[in-house]
Amino acid sequence: MDEFSFIRSIQPEYYQQSSLIKGIDDDAAVFRPTDRDIVTAVDTMVEGVHFSRETMEPAHIGYRVLAANLSDLAAMGSTPLFYMVSITIPPNWQQEELEVLYDGMNQLASRYKMDLIGGDTVSGRELSLTVTVIGSVPKEKARYRSVAKPGDILFVTGTLGDSRAGLEWLLNDGKGATEDITYLIERHREPTPRVEFAEQLEELERVALNDVSDGIANEANEIAEASDVDLHMDLESLPFSKQIRISYPDQYEEWGLSGGEDFELLGTVSEAEWISVKEAAERTGIPVTKIGQVNVKQGSSGVVKIYKKQQWEVLKPSGYTHLTGEGE
Ligand SMILES: Nc1ncnc2c1ncn2[C@@H]1O[C@H](COP(=O)(O)OP(=O)(O)OP(=O)(O)O)[C@@H](O)[C@H]1O
Ligand SMILES: Cc1ncc(C[n+]2csc(CCOP(=O)(O)O)c2C)c(N)n1
Ligand SMILES: [Mg+2]
Ligand SMILES: [Mg+2]
Ligand SMILES: [Mg+2]
Known part of the structure; x- marks a missing residue:
C-alpha cells in the first residue's frame, strides 16, 4: 500500500451535502456556507x-474518534455537515484494517449524512487520528458554556460512568463478558453522540451545553467558570445504568464524576424552558435527568458543589487531563 492507493481506497463514491463544491481530489475542499x-x-x-x-x-477506533467530534458539535447545538481526517499510520497496520477503521467512521457519518471532504496521510510510530468536523446552526443559536444563570436547572443526558467501567473491564479482565459488561464495553467503544437531542433544543431561548469527555466534575466546573455561577448537584440524583450499579457497586459513583468519555451532554436551562428539554428528550428517546441547579456564586469565581452523605462539598475538576503524566 502506498499513500496514494490508500487515499483512493478511502475516497467516497458520492457526496450527500448539496453545499459541497469540491471534496477530495484537490489541494483543499470548498463548500458554500448558507445563511446559518x-x-x-x-x-x-x-x-x-x-x-x-x-x-x-x-x-x-474510527467510530469513536468521529463520535467524540460529533459530541462537540452536539454540545454547540449544531447539525453535522462535513469531516476531515488526518491519520498517522504505523508500519504494522494493513490496508484492510485501515479500511475497516474508515468504515467505523462512515457508520456514524452516513447516519448524519456527513461527507468526508479531505484529510492527510503520513507514516509514523503510533496510530494517531485527528478529525475535524464542520457543522451548522441557525444564526445566533450556537450553545455556549457561558450562558448559565442563577435559578437554572442543571441536567445531564443518558447515564454516567459506563465508558469508564467498560474500559476497566477491557484493561483488566479478558474473556467471558456478561450481558451487563458487554453493554458497558459498547458504551466505551461506540458511544452515541447526542446530536438529535441537541438539534431538538433549537427553539429554546437559552441553554448552556457542554459534552462529557473528561468527566462531569471537569465539565461542570467549565460551565461554572465560564458563566461565573455556582453549580449545585446532588450525588443521589446522578443517572447510572443498572449495568454499572450491578457490575461495579463500589466504583460507579466516582467513575460517574470523573470517568469521562461518556459523551453525554451536561446543560443548564431556565425553569420555564425545562419542559422543552424534557420534550426534546422524549422526541429523541434520549433520557434526561435533573441533577441540580445553578446558584449565584459565593466566592470570587464560580465553583461546583455536590451534596454527598448529607453534606455539601466542593467538587473540584477531577477528570482526565492531558500533560499531567496520567496515561503516559
Ligand atoms: N492546541 C490547541 N491549539 C488551539 N486551540 C486549542 C488547542 N487545544 C485546545 N484548543 C481549544 O481550546 C478549547 C477547549 O478545548 P478542549 O479540547 O478542552 O475542549 P473539548 O474538545 O470540548 O474537550 P475534549 O478534547 O476533552 O473532548 C477549544 O476552543 C479548543 O479549540
Ligand atoms: C487505553 C486507554 N487508556 C485510558 C483511557 C482513558 N482516557 C483517555 S483520554 C480520556 C479523556 C478524553 O480525552 P480527550 O480530552 O483527549 O478527548 C480518557 C478518560 C482510554 N480511553 N484508553
Ligand atoms: Mg467538548
Ligand atoms: Mg478537544
Ligand atoms: Mg479532554
Missing part, C-alpha cells in the same frame, strides 16, 4: 492514550 452559522471542532485520538489494540478493534 458555521461551527467547527477538532479532536485527536492517539494509540496508547485514547485506546490500545486490547481495548479497541479498528472499526471502534
Whole structure:
C-alpha cells in the first residue's frame, strides 16, 4: 500500500451535502456556507492514550474518534455537515484494517449524512487520528458554556460512568463478558453522540451545553467558570445504568464524576424552558435527568458543589487531563 492507493481506497463514491463544491481530489475542499452559522471542532485520538489494540478493534477506533467530534458539535447545538481526517499510520497496520477503521467512521457519518471532504496521510510510530468536523446552526443559536444563570436547572443526558467501567473491564479482565459488561464495553467503544437531542433544543431561548469527555466534575466546573455561577448537584440524583450499579457497586459513583468519555451532554436551562428539554428528550428517546441547579456564586469565581452523605462539598475538576503524566 502506498499513500496514494490508500487515499483512493478511502475516497467516497458520492457526496450527500448539496453545499459541497469540491471534496477530495484537490489541494483543499470548498463548500458554500448558507445563511446559518458555521461551527467547527477538532479532536485527536492517539494509540496508547485514547485506546490500545486490547481495548479497541479498528472499526471502534474510527467510530469513536468521529463520535467524540460529533459530541462537540452536539454540545454547540449544531447539525453535522462535513469531516476531515488526518491519520498517522504505523508500519504494522494493513490496508484492510485501515479500511475497516474508515468504515467505523462512515457508520456514524452516513447516519448524519456527513461527507468526508479531505484529510492527510503520513507514516509514523503510533496510530494517531485527528478529525475535524464542520457543522451548522441557525444564526445566533450556537450553545455556549457561558450562558448559565442563577435559578437554572442543571441536567445531564443518558447515564454516567459506563465508558469508564467498560474500559476497566477491557484493561483488566479478558474473556467471558456478561450481558451487563458487554453493554458497558459498547458504551466505551461506540458511544452515541447526542446530536438529535441537541438539534431538538433549537427553539429554546437559552441553554448552556457542554459534552462529557473528561468527566462531569471537569465539565461542570467549565460551565461554572465560564458563566461565573455556582453549580449545585446532588450525588443521589446522578443517572447510572443498572449495568454499572450491578457490575461495579463500589466504583460507579466516582467513575460517574470523573470517568469521562461518556459523551453525554451536561446543560443548564431556565425553569420555564425545562419542559422543552424534557420534550426534546422524549422526541429523541434520549433520557434526561435533573441533577441540580445553578446558584449565584459565593466566592470570587464560580465553583461546583455536590451534596454527598448529607453534606455539601466542593467538587473540584477531577477528570482526565492531558500533560499531567496520567496515561503516559
Ligand atoms: N492546541 C490547541 N491549539 C488551539 N486551540 C486549542 C488547542 N487545544 C485546545 N484548543 C481549544 O481550546 C478549547 C477547549 O478545548 P478542549 O479540547 O478542552 O475542549 P473539548 O474538545 O470540548 O474537550 P475534549 O478534547 O476533552 O473532548 C477549544 O476552543 C479548543 O479549540
Ligand atoms: C487505553 C486507554 N487508556 C485510558 C483511557 C482513558 N482516557 C483517555 S483520554 C480520556 C479523556 C478524553 O480525552 P480527550 O480530552 O483527549 O478527548 C480518557 C478518560 C482510554 N480511553 N484508553
Ligand atoms: Mg478537544
Ligand atoms: Mg467538548
Ligand atoms: Mg479532554
